[in-house]
Amino acid sequence: MAVTLALAVSEPEGEGPSASAAPLPPRLPRWPLLIMFGLVPLWWLAGAFYLIWPLCGAVLLALLIVRGRVPLPPATGVWLLFLALVLLSATQLSSPVSLLPFGLRLGYYVTALVVGGYVYVCVRERADPAAALVPICAFWFGLVLLGWLGVLAPRFALTTPTEMLLPAGLASHPYVQDLVHISATEYSELSLNPIYRPAAPFPYTNNYGSAYAMTLPCVVAYTMLRRRGFLRWALLVSLPLSLAPTFLTLNRVMFVSLGVGLGVLGVRAVLRGNVRVGASVVGVLAIGGLAALLIPVAELINNRVESSDTNTDRLSLYLEVIRRIGDSPWLGYGAPVSVDTVTAEVPVGTQGQLWMVLFSHGIPALLCFLAWLVIVALRSARARSAPGQWLAVVPVICLVQVPFYGMADPTITIAFFGVAVAMALAEREASHRWADRAPPLRPRWAGAG
Numbered sequence: 001m002a003v004t005l006a007l008a009v010s011e012p013e014g015e016g017p018s019a020s021a022a023p024l025p026p027r028l029p030r031w032p033l034l035i036m037f038g039l040v041p042l043w044w045l046a047g048a049f050y051l052i053w054p055l056c057g058a059v060l061l062a063l064l065i066v067r068g069r070v071p072l073p074p075a076t077g078v079w080l081l082f083l084a085l086v087l088l089s090a091t092q093l094s095s096p097v098s099l100l101p102f103g104l105r106l107g108y109y110v111t112a113l114v115v116g117g118y119v120y121v122c123v124r125e126r127a128d129p130a131a132a133l134v135p136i137c138a139f140w141f142g143l144v145l146l147g148w149l150g151v152l153a154p155r156f157a158l159t160t161p162t163e164m165l166l167p168a169g170l171a172s173h174p175y176v177q178d179l180v181h182i183s184a185t186e187y188s189e190l191s192l193n194p195i196y197r198p199a200a201p202f203p204y205t206n207n208y209g210s211a212y213a214m215t216l217p218c219v220v221a222y223t224m225l226r227r228r229g230f231l232r233w234a235l236l237v238s239l240p241l242s243l244a245p246t247f248l249t250l251n252r253v254m255f256v257s258l259g260v261g262l263g264v265l266g267v268r269a270v271l272r273g274n275v276r277v278g279a280s281v282v283g284v285l286a287i288g289g290l291a292a293l294l295i296p297v298a299e300l301i302n303n304r305v306e307s308s309d310t311n312t313d314r315l316s317l318y319l320e321v322i323r324r325i326g327d328s329p330w331l332g333y334g335a336p337v338s339v340d341t342v343t344a345e346v347p348v349g350t351q352g353q354l355w356m357v358l359f360s361h362g363i364p365a366l367l368c369f370l371a372w373l374v375i376v377a378l379r380s381a382r383a384r385s386a387p388g389q390w391l392a393v394v395p396v397i398c399l400v401q402v403p404f405y406g407m408a409d410p411t412i413t414i415a416f417f418g419v420a421v422a423m424a425l426a427e428r429e430a431s432h433r434w435a436d437r438a439p440p441l442r443p444r445w446a447g448a449g
Contacts, residue, residue, distance in 0.1 A: 025067050028122055030135065032059050033115075037417075038138030041146060044201035047160025047180040050104070053410050057111030060118045073120040073423055075375040079113050082368035085331070089361040093334035101175045102335050105360075105408040116416030123424035129387075130225035132424075136218045136417050137235060142201065143211060144238050147245025149184045150198030156184040178203040198245040202409070209251030210405045212242070213258050213397050214414045218421070220280060221387035239284075243291040250297070257400035261393035268381070268389055276386045314404075320348045321359045332362040353407040373399050380422035384429050391422035 036056040043049040064070050086106055093102060122132045149156060163171050163180040170176055186205040187194040197205040219235050226232045262281050269277035336347035348359060358366045373395050380392035398415050
């Protein structure tokens with residue numbers, strides 16, 4: 001049973017209207033989520049995608065507070081403990097300059113929880129759960145559109161209005177510069193034959209692959225919940241179109257995480273005898289296989305690996321995190337710190353969310369982060385319907401990605417979105433099964449004579 005956050009003042013016992021006569025709280029509107037997720041291409045062009053995300057979260061939080069009586073998703077307490085540990089780790093920051101990136105990352109973590117809670121309430125209070133998935137489907141279209149921009153105009157880059165408005169000292173900060181100066185792809189400018197990997201609306205192509213893998217189950221779930229309508233058919237058309245930019249990211253972990261997610265989905269379908277889920281998995285694999293025949297992904301990945309030191313750099317950073325965390329195991333260092341690797345200066349505590357949390361916030365924070373993912377994965381797995389089972393693999397995909405991909409950005413919000421819908425659907429299905437098994441109520445006068 002979900003915990004309820006009493007944001008409104010309650011009546012004293014014995015006074016005021018009875019619980020049965022209490023007015024229902026107002027429904028949460030969908031327009032803030034549509035603006036937040038649906039207008040991502042515009043936020044990206046303005047250079048404000050990363051900066052506006054916590055502001056949108058603040059609007060959602062205000063709406064939740066005004067509504068009152070908010071049921072909280074499972075594992076919220078674990079995430080709140082994680083946030084408290086992250087906040088405490090700010091005491092370990094080495095300089096005031098680090099406060100800005102620290103504050104942004106904390107803002108993304110808080111925004112993820114707010115979005116998850118907001119979506120969870122929307123699904124619980126609406127008869128049609130597909131309606132709650134419309135904002136994430138709108139985000140999907142933006143992801144595909146900007147991915148194709150990277151394919152067709154790989155050198156597209158822009159000095160954004162946000163970049164021009166920021167103070168020169170702030171705009172030149174390496175972390176902020178990556179966020180506000182946009183480019184369609186990520187590539188090496190020093191290479192004579194660069195490999196262009198779609199990245200927009202994110203500064204890094206790994207974020208694109210991570211977001212794609214998390215969003216795909218949400219899109220498939222929507223097409224299963226809605227049997228007709230323009231949006232459903234547009235999504236079905238966009239699925240094969242999305243493969244070209246996605247494959248060209250050459251993100252190995254994206255492929256692995258999707259493979260593990262589909263594997264878990266297929267095993268659950270076999271164990272539960274769900275033919276519809278099994279057929280959908282086969283269909284997705286068939287589309288991906290046909291695309292792989294046209295795009296030599298394996299060859300491109302091998303060429304990239306042979307021409308870079310990315311694996312060596314990653315390993316050196318992981319070993320450095322393990323070496324340094326022994327000096328500050330409880331609260332970490334507050335943020336990544338830069339060191340020289342094989343090829344360049346790269347911050348220790350990057351190249352994977354697991355290492356980011358461990359190095360920046362300490363061992364207890366990492367345990368809370370992983371515990372949240374495991375708990376929501378188990379809770380979501382209770383879903384029996386085909387859409388619910390597809391959504392239930394979102395946390396599974398995240399668990400595969402965390403050692404390799406960073407999520408201290410808007411991608412963590414995408415994970416919370418999918419997880420919130422998955423858990424709400426699982427709870428709805430469980431309540432219906434219980435109602436079907438419950439014996440009919442017997443009137444008090446029955447059998448009297």
